[in-house]
Amino acid sequence: YLYFERQYFWHNEHGQRLYCSGPLYTDYVTSYIQELLTDEKVFPTKVGSGFPKGFVSLVQKIFLLLFRILVHIYWAHYHQAAKLDLHPHLNTLFKHFIIFSQEFALLEDSDTAVMASLITALC
Structure with missing residues (x-):
């Protein structure tokens, strides 16, 4: 799970909390999702x-x-x-992600509250 003070932690398969860097957290998440998608x-x-x-x-957990x-x-x-002039692409990705998640009720408002102002601006 992610904390916004730039401290990241992941629970491994043994339930242990592992503190990690942003890139390692991203690796854990994407590896976990890849395992699910191929199962x-x-x-x-x-x-x-x-x-x-x-x-x-x-699927709600994956989206979170x-x-x-x-x-x-x-x-x-x-x-x-x-x-790098990539921000329009990032914003488009984020907007589509949010609209899809709203359409199918995949995220709670409490989950997305930290980005509420951006969500309002983009959507």
């Missing part, structure tokens, strides 16, 4: 296969983790993105 029991690809119980909750990475990018790297 046939979680994201079935065969015709007739159903999604597991708790699927929506899992991805949101936290986007927040980190904005808070820690926005100036670099702007210098």
Whole structure:
């Protein structure tokens, strides 16, 4: 999980809290999501296969983790993105992410409160 004072921690498979850097946190998150996406029991690809119980909750968790990475990018790297003229792309990505999450109720307002002003401005 991510704290906005630039302290990051992740709970490993043993429930231990691991403090880590932003890049390591991002690696943990993306690796975890990749594992889920390639797990046939979680994201079935065969015709007739159903999604597991708790699927929506899992997708909400994935979206929360991805949101936290986007927040980190904005808070820690926005100036670099702007210098490279990448900020319009970042804003477009963020806007689409938020609109999709709102459409399917994947994030709570309390989860996104830290970025409420940007969400209001972009959406």
